[in-house]
Amino acid sequence: MKILDVGAGPWKYPGSISIDSNPIISPDVLWDLNKYPWPFEDNEFDMIYSSHCLEHLEDPKKALEEIWRIAKPNAKLILIVPHFSSRLAWGDIEHKNVFSTLSLHNFSEEYKILSSTKAKFKIEKIKLRWSPPIKGGLATSTTKKLNFIIRILDNIISALANLNIDICERFWCYWVGGMGEIHFYARVVK
Secondary structure (H helix, E strand, O other): OOEEEEOOOOOOOOOOEEEEOOHHHOOOEEOOOOOOOOOOOOOOEEEEEEEOOHHHOOOHHHHHHHHHHHEEEEEEEEEEEEEOOOHHHHHOOOOOOOEOOOOOHHHOHHHOOOOOOOOEEEEEEEEEEOOOOOOOOOOOHHHHHHHHHHHHHHHHHHHHHOOOHHHHHHHHHHHOOOOOEEEEEEEEEO
């Protein structure tokens, strides 16, 4: 299985080829992701993973079209982006875009009449996370206890949010301090 990690940063997806514009992290392919086409052939990858990259790009629609181009038919797509209600979405000055659970709808088969793109994805699942996982940091006993409490809260709040994503996005996310991430699981339709 050939896997591509788009905008891998320092946490590369296991067994993948990484593409990133940051030379400090030594990606497998050093490339400005705002420059198209990306240096891959059509229909090259069985799976494409991207975590916290799309919000940094100038044109996420163009990036999704490029992901579609280089993915094989029925390839798996895992896309993780900050939720619009999150401090994370607005807190990074390098973020150029925010996302909701509806952000991929124009790429789905149901909306092909309204869409201006030939790139299509079958959205299999959308999940919200209240708090993204804590990576790095100091491993003090206080931090470990805090991380444990945050993980428990994350599991509880995320489970409640995913009972009804529409109600969560319309109302509930503002009551609990915003959702952290959206996880899209999709298949490439060609």
